Amino acid sequence: MAIRFELLKESNECMARLGKIETPHGTIETPIFMPVGTRATVKAMTPDELKYLGAQIILSNTYHLYLKPGHDLIEKAGGLHKFMNWDRPILTDSGGFQVFSLTDLRKIHEEGVEFRSHIDGSKHFISPEISIDIQNSLGSDIMMCFDECVAYPSEYEYTKESMERTTRWAARCRDHHHKWDTQGLFGIVQGGFFKDLRKESAKSLVDMDFSGYAVGGLSVGEPKDLMCDILEYTTPFLPKDKPRYLMGVGSPDFLFEAVERGIDMADCVLPTRIARNGTAMTSNGKVIIKNAKYADDFNPLDSECDCYTCKNYSRAYIRHLFNVNEILGLRLTTIHNLYFLLKLMENIRQSIREDNFYKYKESFYKKYGYIKE
């Protein structure tokens, strides 16, 4: 088996848990946040910087790599790790989410999905088997089943039909995967916002015995309470001895809520995307660096942070860089935001270890401004 999960501790307070995942490229401590490297690069960062920031695993996108530069080229380069110079674990998504996001450009059949490239309009077809072939070429440590993520809100009938197809596709992915010795494969629970469908999806997938399980189709625009409710309902149907991954979540509050409900892994472009727009996550909430009030503020982005950015640069300098569109500006905010989230997850792990998750959550929420004092 390519990957092995070990449950180290279950919280006394909630569904949170501590664990580790062994992969061919090293061990990951969970709960973990995974920075996103869509096109074989976490935007604006070198792999060495990611290591310095404490990234244990990154995510990369099958759909984007399939289009450019092509998975054949990456296979020829010796796989994605070698191509991008990253020797720690990589998780690849299946391309499903991206393909289904091309609402007007795709047609779904039982066999797979026809779609047009968002880049040049060229015609393509991805099936569960093709998604696995691509991910096998990429050589990621953790692959994902090809699934359909329905929009929010969606009708019961369509959600059910889609979830059942996703389940059939998961079986095809499982059967087609032929590199179990080096690559794990996760099933993805769907079922929208209907509990019976979530339960059915989870049970069917668990019967297929995947390396881990993702909860898909959440954080797609629904109210936060609804996401929490569905998540809390779903995770108990997943086996304790396999990792659980909530897709597309990266704000501090969503990470706390996910971990509290038994999630081990999460990913999101949020920290890097808002960094490039000049927004920093800090222990006292968001800092929008272009605001005039930071013009002569010679303090670091976050006075409690010891990242490279905060140790060496002032808000005034970073604001100047953003004002004149200098790349160093977004490099510095990206470094800080990733460090902030990776450190947050480290602190969350520590709080689970010490059974004071709720205390830590409350103090963080108060300082960050999620709870008004």
Added chain:
Amino acid sequence: MAIRFELLKESNECMARLGKIETPHGTIETPIFMPVGTRATVKAMTPDELKYLGAQIILSNTYHLYLKPGHDLIEKAGGLHKFMNWDRPILTDSGGFQVFSLTDLRKIHEEGVEFRSHIDGSKHFISPEISIDIQNSLGSDIMMCFDECVAYPSEYEYTKESMERTTRWAARCRDHHHKWDTQGLFGIVQGGFFKDLRKESAKSLVDMDFSGYAVGGLSVGEPKDLMCDILEYTTPFLPKDKPRYLMGVGSPDFLFEAVERGIDMADCVLPTRIARNGTAMTSNGKVIIKNAKYADDFNPLDSECDCYTCKNYSRAYIRHLFNVNEILGLRLTTIHNLYFLLKLMENIRQSIREDNFYKYKESFYKKYGYIKE
């Protein structure tokens, strides 16, 4: 005196020389290439990367910093070194070149130059005294006199009139400068492409005893031979015991030709600018990374280079990054080009030390493709 030049060796072969410049922020070995950090950042690089690349001194632009974020803010931050987190020497230009480049937006008087900002059209005025005030606020180790750089070609009469004004302005700069203990000040030889004017300019400036002397108004579109001719004629009028700086030169051949004619310092945006467009300087000539032939080329940019980029990434990967507009692409080419030029200057220094400058020049020119074999 803020800066002190020591002539270590004169070449047996040509006018080339080895030296060192001591400044309040450390010692510079000459001949040296200075990366350009126009807006208080060498584009896309951190100061730590610049150190890794071997940058001993960088240049920053007074005109740009005066407009944004303003020299007052930088002074408030503790000076340019502290503002941008660079503790090695900085040279600032005077703003003259940029102001005179705004051909349709400026009016020259004896007192100074009125101009409109290229950013927002706002009205400004810079005199020799104001340029010095700004550079004193910035706290650069080496400041430049406020001069006029005439276009190529220019009439004799106008060139003479302009050169004489530049000389009067140099005297005003010298008189106004009041931080000789921490900041050096260079005079700038002008006189266009007329030898008698160059001679007159050089002699007048040398009489004023500056910390060093720049040759301005070259590399402005004239034939290379003409530049070499004027340079060769001019440097002998400059004192041996002061550093000599050729402004705006950064291609390998221009650097060789400049050093051969007694130049100690040069700067140019060329290596960083072409890097951002995907062009790498390599020991076998330029590599335009977007070319289709590099699509599956898994060799480094330059197989003889040991920079971070060449040690870790392939042409195929860097080409992919450029094809999808990923910032890491231009970071990697910028790292390589700066390393390449800084290493070239190190090799040139070594060749002067060993009295085989011409041999090294010829072998470089052949490999780079300047000389067809």
